[in-house]
Amino acid sequence: MGNLALEPLDRPEGMTTHEYAHRRLRQAIMVGSIRPGESLTIRGIAEAMESSPTPVREALRRLSSEGALRVLDNRRIMVPRMTADRFSELVSLRAVLEQHAARRAVPHITERRIDRLEEIDRAQDEAIARKDNATALLLNQEFHRTLYTANPEQVIMPMVESVWLQLGPFLGIAMEHVAQLYFVDRHHEAIAALRKRDENAVAAAIKADISEGIGGFERAAIENLLRLAGQ
Amino acid sequence: MGNLALEPLDRPEGMTTHEYAHRRLRQAIMVGSIRPGESLTIRGIAEAMESSPTPVREALRRLSSEGALRVLDNRRIMVPRMTADRFSELVSLRAVLEQHAARRAVPHITERRIDRLEEIDRAQDEAIARKDNATALLLNQEFHRTLYTANPEQVIMPMVESVWLQLGPFLGIAMEHVAQLYFVDRHHEAIAALRKRDENAVAAAIKADISEGIGGFERAAIENLLRLAGQ
DNA sequence: ATCCTGAAAATGTGATCACAAAAATAATTA
DNA sequence: TAATTATTTTTGTGATCACATTTTCAGGAT
Known part of the structure; x- marks a missing residue:
């Protein structure tokens, strides 16, 4: 080991x-x-x-x-092997779960917390600019976590983290074989929607963030990547 | 203990x-x-x-x-204490999760499995008829599990089971203070939709089954029940 | 060379023990 | 009697050990 x-x-x-x-x-x-x-x-x-x-x-x-x-x-x-099917399952589950988490967070969000979200997003942009993938990844997670935990009654967060955990090993592979992970950032959109307390818009932003981010990998690209990594 | x-x-x-x-x-x-x-x-x-x-x-x-x-x-x-807020969170999560699970199962469903679902549903009806709450509960779970596990790639089921597990203690309280758990049965509706491979209809049936079943408890009723049980 | 065979090493599992912290109970004081 | 302190018991934690299974590997047979 x-x-x-x-x-x-x-x-x-x-x-x-x-x-x-x-x-x-x-x-x-x-x-x-x-x-x-x-x-x-x-x-x-x-x-x-x-x-x-x-x-x-x-x-x-x-x-x-x-x-x-x-x-x-x-x-x-x-650590479980990744397959294209499992990947697709995880990404679609992530989208559903986090949209729901975002919706349930909106009624509890404070301006204070939205400010914090903006701060995290800025830090993430900096990490991306200096091509620090690992930090950018962690800050991205912190952004999402900070949003969802506005809801004081937490039953969803452990499940969201479980999905992240299962996606983790694939990110390791991707970072190894792709020079630079390209981050899609719909965070500004989410923040704007949060300021207006518009649940639907927040959910849409989160959905876009996920499906254009990690969900943006084409099936063929996944299979290729997994083959390269000897999975 | x-x-x-x-x-x-x-x-x-x-x-x-x-x-x-x-x-x-x-x-x-x-x-x-x-x-x-x-x-x-x-x-x-x-x-x-x-x-x-x-x-x-x-x-x-x-x-x-x-x-x-x-x-x-x-x-x-x-065992965590139940609150009205937590209950509401759990039920809404259950609805979202299981609708998604049902949708993802539809493409993989076989006639054979739908037959099995009908059989389980019949057994559940019998259990309800003879007021055997515990068995009815277990058969209801088996119905849902049998549906969702049609999808061979299982990442959702553990989370669904986690929600069931967290709702369990409340069911214990409910069974103690309510003479007879009344079961809503939208299973026939789900089965019909499955035969037609109609994802939206299946999801709608599952959503109804949950929100009219355990989700049917009014907030006031929950709070009353929890107070009665000394929670 | 390839396949089998047996010994040695590595590994998962669960019972037991010692220790520290917490809870419960008894003793003491105001 | 009520509150406080001291003592005893209970409890969680983690290291160690013995056992059974699995894996690894060396040596021999085909």
């Missing part, structure tokens, strides 16, 4: 070991630094982060419940 | 202990036989099913990732 993939992370005081392991693995998967098909061993991870099998196993179980990992019949654990 | 709530379950050969614990707890929560707010202890559960803390902890972690359980700051684990 590549130790490079598992970069150490800040560990706030009081955080349990299994929680730390979960966050670290999650992050690695989310940004696509673990190869799909690569199988993870409990002991390997435990050693890599200087702990023991017990908490690592708990972290892996959680991640498999979140769809980030798959448990094989051999009981071996791996 | 009430041992009554944890009825023994079939344990197929080769099933691991943590998997068995997960299924058993999941089932108990799904049908609402564990009180919201009731806190679960690892050792208590381990003793109740004659195993040890390790696998039980793994099961609990999975269930908390599935939204079925909540981990408090004390690290105590409990």
Whole structure:
């Protein structure tokens, strides 16, 4: 198991070991630094982060419940392989889920939060300008998360994150084989709609952002990319 | 922790202990036989099913990732309390999610599977007729699951099940305080639409089934029910 | 060379133990 | 009697160990 993939992370005081392991693995998967098909061993991870099998196993179980990992019949654990079909399924689900999340957020949004969204968007534009894909990706996620969590009753966010998590490994592949991820940015449109509290317009902007962004990959391009990556 | 709530379950050969614990707890929560707010202890559960803390902890972690359980700051684990707001959020999410799942299933549906759906629906009608709420509930879930899993690429089903799981405890309360759960049955309508491969009609039937079924509870009724149950 | 076979190493699983934190109970004080 | 403190019990957590299964690999047979 590549130790490079598992970069150490800040560990706030009081955080349990299994929680730390979960966050670290999650992050690695989310940004696509673990190869799909690569199988993870409990002991390997435990050693890599200087702990023991017990908490690592708990972290892996959680991640498999979140769809980030798959448990094989051999009981071996791996990052699921991406297919064109699965990709299409994930993207369409993402669109539906996030449109809904956006709609339900609108009644709770404050001007204060919209300002914060603008700020995040500016930072993302800067990251894109200096071709810092990883940061741009993270800021894009933060934009969406900041919007949806305006709704205080959170049942959707974990599912949205689950979809992101499942899409992560593909992004890793894409970043490797495509020189520059091109970001579509319908965020300005979303912000304008938010200022007017126009649910339909917000939902439309989010839908466009997704379907022209990650959803913009043509099926043929996906298959090509996956073939190149040896999936 | 009430041992009554944890009825023994079939344990197929080769099933691991943590998997068995997960299924058993999941089932108990799904049908609402564990009180919201009731806190679960690892050792208590381990003793109740004659195993040890390790696998039980793994099961609990999975269930908390599935939204079925909540981990408090004390690290105590409990079934989350229901509120009117959360309920509304869950029901609207359920409608969106399942409409989408139904749409994506239509292209893959076979006559054979539609026959099976009819059969399940008949069985459910019988269960309703003899006022067997628990069985009717389970058969209703099986109807929906059988429809959605026509799509071979399954990324939505775990999320649908997560919503069911989160609604489960409320159903337990409802069954206790309402003499008879009244089931709305738009299944015939869905089946007819499926025969015609009419995606929009299928989605409409599912939406109606949900919003007139569990979604039919008025907000005032919910609040009343929750107050009665001491939530 | 290719396929089989058996030994060795690696791996997942679950029980047990020690430790620290939290909760419950008993004892003490105002 | 009520509030506070001290003690005991309960509980979550994580490391370690033993066992069974799987994987890996070396050596031999066809």
